[in-house]
Amino acid sequence: MRLVPRLLVASLLLALSAPMAAQSPPAAQDEVGIAPQMTFERSSLQADVDIVERTYTALHPGLYRYNTPAQMRAHFADLRKALDGSRTLAQAYLAFSEFAATVQCGHTWANFSNQSKDVQRGLFERGRVRVPAEFLWRDGRMLVTRDLTGKGVLPPGTVISAIDGIDTKDVLARLMRIARADGGNDAKRRDQLQVQGLEKWEPFDVYLPLYFPQLGERMTLRTTTPAGASKDVVVQGLDYAQRLAARHVEADDPHAGWRLDTSDPRIAVMKMPTWALYDTKWDWKGWIEDAFVQLDKSPRAALVVDLRGNEGGLDAGDALLPHLVDAPMKLSEPVRLVRYRKVAKPLLPYLETWDPSFKDWGDDAQPYAKEIDGQRYFTLRDDDAPPIAPGTEVIERTLAPKAPRYRGRVFVLIDASNSSATFQFAERVRAAKLATLVGEPTGGNQRGINGGAFFFLQLTNTGLEVDVPLIARFPMRDGKAPPDAGLTPDIAASPKPGDIAAGTDVAMAAVRAALDK
Incomplete structure (x- = not known):
C-alpha cells in the first residue's frame, strides 16, 4: 500500500529544475547563477498563471477554506494584473509568492527548496545584504538574539528600529504580505520572518532585497542598546555563505539535534x-x-x-x-x-512528486457525502487502513x-x-x-x-515552482x-x-x- 507522508518538510524535498523558456532578452550568467533581472514576456507569464489557476482550482483541497470562490477569482485576477507585461525573474517570483500567500495555507508557497539551482543561486544567494544578526520580531522591531558582526556592535538585547532609514515596522508590514501561514495566524507569519539560524534560506534574507533593492552591502541600523541608549550603527552585510556557516543546525548530526x-x-x-x-x-x-x-x-x-x-x-x-x-x-x-480521484491529463506534464500514485488515488478515494464550501470532495483512506x-x-x-x-x-x-x-x-x-x-x-x-501529499507545480515558462498540498482535514x-x-x-x-x-x-x-x- 502506498505511503503518504502526513506532513511536508521543505528541507527534505528535492530541488527540481525546470527549463527556462520564452525569456526576452536572456540575461547573462554570473558567478552565482542567473540574474534576477532576466525578463519574461507577458505571454509567457500569463501562460504560467493559467497553469496555476487550472491546477489550484482542480486539485487544492483548501483553496476555499479561508477564501470564497469569488475572492479566489479576484486573487487570480490580481496575479494576472501583476504580470501584465514584461517582468523580471525577481518580479515574477514575488508575484507568484504573494498570490500563494492569499490562499492562507502554510504549505502553499513558491518553496525555496523546490526551485531550480539556478533560481536558488540567482534569487536567494546573491549579494552581501543580510543583516548581520539573528533576531526576533517584537512590536515591529527586531530584537537581536545573536550578534554576527564579528565586532560586538549588536549585542543580544539590542533593538533595531530602522535599516538605512526604512522603519522596521514598514519592513515587517511589507513582508507580511508574502509570509506563509494558515488562516489569520499572523504569529506564524512573523515567526517565518525571524532569523534564528535554523533555515538553509532564511525567508527574511530572501524577501528583504527583493522588496527593498536600494539596500546596499553596508547598512546603517538605528538601534537601542540593551542599556537603553539610542545609537546608529554602520554594519557590513553578510553573504550567503556567512549566514549558512552561522547556522545552529549541524547538517551531519545523526540525532537531528535531539x-x-x-x-x-x-x-x-x-x-x-x-x-x-x-x-x-x-x-x-x-x-x-x-x-x-x-x-x-x-x-x-x-x-x-x-x-x-x-x-x-x-x-x-x-x-x-x-x-x-x-x-x-x-x-x-x-x-x-482530496478534491480529485485522478488528475486530468492536461495537468500531468506540470506536476512532479515523490510518489506517482498521487496522480491517481483509484479506489482509495471515494465520494464524500457532503459539500464543503460548495465544493465536492473525495474521502481518502489512511495508509493500510480498511475502507472508510x-x-x-x-x-x-x-x-x-x-x-x-x-x-x-x-x-x-x-x-x-x-x-x-x-x-x-x-x-x-x-x-x-x-x-x-x-x-x-x-x-x-x-x-x-x-498537507500530507504534494505536487510540485512546474511553471515551465519562468522556471519557477509552487507547492500544491493535496490532502485536507476539516x-x-x-x-x-x-x-x-x-x-x-x-x-x-x-x-x-x-x-x-x-x-x-x-x-x-x-x-x-x-x-x-
Missing part, C-alpha cells in the same frame, strides 16, 4: 528541534523508548518537551503519548479529503499505553513555529490534560491544515468550524530585551516557577 538533558535534579528536558525525519536511518523511536527508560531509572519531578523552533514533520508525538497515559488513548480525527464507510466524517484510533509510564508533571514549550505535527501534539496533550503548554502562541490553525466542533487561530499557552513566556541581554530562558524560568508553586 537531546535529553538530565543535568537538573528536578527537571529533565527533551529537546526536539525538528521532527523532519522522513529520510533518516536513525532509530528515533528507539531513542524515545530509551529516554523514558532513563527517566524511569532516574525520576525527575518534571519532564519538559521543548518543541520551540520545530515546525513539524513525522508524528513523533504518537511515540511520546503512550508513555504519558495509563489507559488507551482515543484519538479522533476528521477524515482526509460512506458518510464517515471522523476516524477514531487508539494509542495503547506503553511502559515505562512517566508520572511527573509534563510541560511542553511551544512557539509560533509549531504548525503541523507539533501543533497537533500540543493540541492533543492539552485536550487530554496531559501537559501544561508554556511559551508563545503556536502557528498552525484550529480549523485544520492542508475539524468541526458542535457542528461549527473551530476558531481561526493557533493555540495560546497555559503559561505565557515571551522574552523581552532584558531577558535576551541576560541570557535568560524565560520559558524554562516559567516552568521552574510553576514547580515552585
Whole structure:
C-alpha cells in the first residue's frame, strides 16, 4: 500500500529544475547563477498563471477554506494584473509568492527548496545584504538574539528600529504580505520572518532585497542598546555563505539535534528541534523508548518537551503519548479529503512528486457525502487502513499505553513555529490534560491544515515552482468550524530585551516557577 507522508518538510524535498523558456532578452550568467533581472514576456507569464489557476482550482483541497470562490477569482485576477507585461525573474517570483500567500495555507508557497539551482543561486544567494544578526520580531522591531558582526556592535538585547532609514515596522508590514501561514495566524507569519539560524534560506534574507533593492552591502541600523541608549550603527552585510556557516543546525548530526538533558535534579528536558525525519536511518523511536527508560531509572519531578523552533514533520508525538497515559488513548480525527480521484491529463506534464500514485488515488478515494464550501470532495483512506464507510466524517484510533509510564508533571514549550505535527501534539496533550503548554502562541490553525501529499507545480515558462498540498482535514466542533487561530499557552513566556541581554530562558524560568508553586 502506498505511503503518504502526513506532513511536508521543505528541507527534505528535492530541488527540481525546470527549463527556462520564452525569456526576452536572456540575461547573462554570473558567478552565482542567473540574474534576477532576466525578463519574461507577458505571454509567457500569463501562460504560467493559467497553469496555476487550472491546477489550484482542480486539485487544492483548501483553496476555499479561508477564501470564497469569488475572492479566489479576484486573487487570480490580481496575479494576472501583476504580470501584465514584461517582468523580471525577481518580479515574477514575488508575484507568484504573494498570490500563494492569499490562499492562507502554510504549505502553499513558491518553496525555496523546490526551485531550480539556478533560481536558488540567482534569487536567494546573491549579494552581501543580510543583516548581520539573528533576531526576533517584537512590536515591529527586531530584537537581536545573536550578534554576527564579528565586532560586538549588536549585542543580544539590542533593538533595531530602522535599516538605512526604512522603519522596521514598514519592513515587517511589507513582508507580511508574502509570509506563509494558515488562516489569520499572523504569529506564524512573523515567526517565518525571524532569523534564528535554523533555515538553509532564511525567508527574511530572501524577501528583504527583493522588496527593498536600494539596500546596499553596508547598512546603517538605528538601534537601542540593551542599556537603553539610542545609537546608529554602520554594519557590513553578510553573504550567503556567512549566514549558512552561522547556522545552529549541524547538517551531519545523526540525532537531528535531539537531546535529553538530565543535568537538573528536578527537571529533565527533551529537546526536539525538528521532527523532519522522513529520510533518516536513525532509530528515533528507539531513542524515545530509551529516554523514558532513563527517566524511569532516574525520576525527575518534571519532564519538559521543548518543541520551540520545530515546525513539524513525522508524528513523533504518537511515540511520546503512550508513555504519558495509563489507559488507551482515543484519538479522533476528521477524515482526509482530496478534491480529485485522478488528475486530468492536461495537468500531468506540470506536476512532479515523490510518489506517482498521487496522480491517481483509484479506489482509495471515494465520494464524500457532503459539500464543503460548495465544493465536492473525495474521502481518502489512511495508509493500510480498511475502507472508510460512506458518510464517515471522523476516524477514531487508539494509542495503547506503553511502559515505562512517566508520572511527573509534563510541560511542553511551544512557539509560533509549531504548525503541523507539533501543533497537533500540543493540541492533543492539552485536550487530554496531559501537559501544561508554556511559551508563545503556536502557528498552525484550529480549523485544520492542508498537507500530507504534494505536487510540485512546474511553471515551465519562468522556471519557477509552487507547492500544491493535496490532502485536507476539516475539524468541526458542535457542528461549527473551530476558531481561526493557533493555540495560546497555559503559561505565557515571551522574552523581552532584558531577558535576551541576560541570557535568560524565560520559558524554562516559567516552568521552574510553576514547580515552585
